[in-house]
Amino acid sequence: MITQTPKGTRDILPSESYKWQFLERQIADLCADFGYKEIRTPVFEHTELFQRGVGDTTDIVQKEMYTFLDKGNRSISLRPEGTAGVVRSYIENGMASLPQPVKLYYNISAYRYEKMQKGRYREFHQFGVEAFGSKGPSIDVEIISMIKLFFDRLGLKNIGLNINSIGCPVCRKQYNDKLKEYLRPSLGDLCGVCNDRFNKNPLRIIDCKEEKCRKVTVGAPSILENLCEECKNHFEGLKSGLDNLGIKYNVDKNIVRGLDYYTKSVFEFISDNVGAQGTICGGGRYDGLVESCGGNPTPGIGFGLGIERLLLEMESQGIVIPEQKEIEIYIAAIGEEADIYAQKLVFDLRSKGIAAEKDLMNKSLKAQMKYADKLGAKYSIVLGEDEIKNSKATLKNMKKSEQAEIALDSLYEEIINRR
Numbered sequence: 001m002i003t004q005t006p007k008g009t010r011d012i013l014p015s016e017s018y019k020w021q022f023l024e025r026q027i028a029d030l031c032a033d034f035g036y037k038e039i040r041t042p043v044f045e046h047t048e049l050f051q052r053g054v055g056d057t058t059d060i061v062q063k064e065m066y067t068f069l070d071k072g073n074r075s076i077s078l079r080p081e082g083t084a085g086v087v088r089s090y091i092e093n094g095m096a097s098l099p100q101p102v103k104l105y106y107n108i109s110a111y112r113y114e115k116m117q118k119g120r121y122r123e124f125h126q127f128g129v130e131a132f133g134s135k136g137p138s139i140d141v142e143i144i145s146m147i148k149l150f151f152d153r154l155g156l157k158n159i160g161l162n163i164n165s166i167g168c169p170v171c172r173k174q175y176n177d178k179l180k181e182y183l184r185p186s187l188g189d190l191c192g193v194c195n196d197r198f199n200k201n202p203l204r205i206i207d208c209k210e211e212k213c214r215k216v217t218v219g220a221p222s223i224l225e226n227l228c229e230e231c232k233n234h235f236e237g238l239k240s241g242l243d244n245l246g247i248k249y250n251v252d253k254n255i256v257r258g259l260d261y262y263t264k265s266v267f268e269f270i271s272d273n274v275g276a277q278g279t280i281c282g283g284g285r286y287d288g289l290v291e292s293c294g295g296n297p298t299p300g301i302g303f304g305l306g307i308e309r310l311l312l313e314m315e316s317q318g319i320v321i322p323e324q325k326e327i328e329i330y331i332a333a334i335g336e337e338a339d340i341y342a343q344k345l346v347f348d349l350r351s352k353g354i355a356a357e358k359d360l361m362n363k364s365l366k367a368q369m370k371y372a373d374k375l376g377a378k379y380s381i382v383l384g385e386d387e388i389k390n391s392k393a394t395l396k397n398m399k400k401s402e403q404a405e406i407a408l409d410s411l412y413e414e415i416i417n418r419r
């Protein structure tokens with residue numbers, strides 16, 4: 001037990017972590033280009049925040065949250081997603097008084113008690129952005145274009161973009177009534193969960209993955225044909241904005257997204273390679289969320305992108321992520337005096353930004369050279385009594401079997417000149 005991670009969690013080992021670091025740098029650069037600043041919120045929050053902010057009727061809140069009482073008898077939950085914490089922070093820190101829109105991003109771990117599958121874990125990671133204060137659709141276009149550019153920069157191909165509008169509280173209420181009328185005669189054919197949804201949130205029946213529910217909903221009235229004037233114009237604006245940037249999309253009237261708080265634009269980026277669930281990224285507009293969490297009415301929009309699923313997708317498309325900076329030089333030493341000299345030399349090189357290594361295991365010279373090879377060091381030198389006395393050594397190119405006599409105090413310049 002104690003030598004195994006809990007189900008659904010994984011270590012990110014050095015053989016993988018350089019990929020995560022690469023993505024973190026890409027994300028930071030992308031967000032800087034689009035003017036989104038990083039926000040870091042706690043891993044746990046009051047359970048009530050998620051009940052309100054993610055929605056009581058969602059699978060996440062009903063089945064997937066890690067909830068516990070802390071020692072002070074407060075109900076606490078590990079964050080199952082990133083938006084609720086950011087909304088809480090926006091309100092708590094009075095960000096409404098900042099120039100709008102407020103554009104934030106996060107790169108976090110999240111926790112859901114789910115059945116393990118490929119691309120589905122209990123601890124997983126999300127890159128997400130949230131933008132507050134703008135009604136769109138210009139910012140909807142900005143956010144979608146940001147994800148598209150992210151995929152392009154990573155070299156990903158064939159990621160489909162599906163968009164839809166699920167209206168505002170006014171037109172959705174009318175639509176829900178129509179939908180219920182359509183579904184009522186077939187209630188017996190729907191799954192138990194959908195029977196529950198029928199009164200609480202009928203729109204989500206459209207999203208059910210159960211075959212028998214899909215059969216019923218296939219001919220259901222579409223929300224897109226029932227939008228009010230304002231929502232219709234907003235959706236037209238989103239589409240023409242995407243056209244203007246040359247971003248291809250599908251209108252899919254069946255995406256409603258799992259979370260209760262969405263309004264108007266919803267979207268997903270999908271791939272076939274990521275396992276049972278192909279959604280790499282999902283997002284949308286949530287104009288009612290800030291208010292329902294206790295702030296002033298504030299429009300908002302965001303997305304969450306699963307890092308594990310992104311890495312799976314990159315792998316299956318054969319995209320190679322560059323490895324960490326390699327060891328440039330290995331300083332082998334024979335004897336105690338040379339070892340002390342090597343310690344100083346290695347430190348001096350490292351101080352100037354050159355990745356250098358020396359022996360730390362009292363290895364023989366032969367074993368030191370073998371290790372240097374294993375490390376993939378580009379250069380090596382061997383220090384013995386003579387080298388130290390004459391302040392000269394042989395700089396060996398490990399990959400090309402070339403070598404040159406150099407002065408030890410010009411070692412740094414010699415390496416730089418050869419770069």
Ligand code: ATP
Nearest residue numbers: 119120121124258277279280281282304305306309
């Ligand atoms: P799904 O339908 O696959 O369960 P979701 O609608 O629950 O996804 P969101 O809440 O929108 O997902 O989260 C955004 C993204 O986070 C998803 O598109 C996915 O890439 C990732 N994600 C969600 N749950 C998990 C998980 N358990 N393990 C790994 N990644 C996940």
Ligand code: MG
Nearest residue numbers: 059060114258
């Ligand atoms: Mg889910």
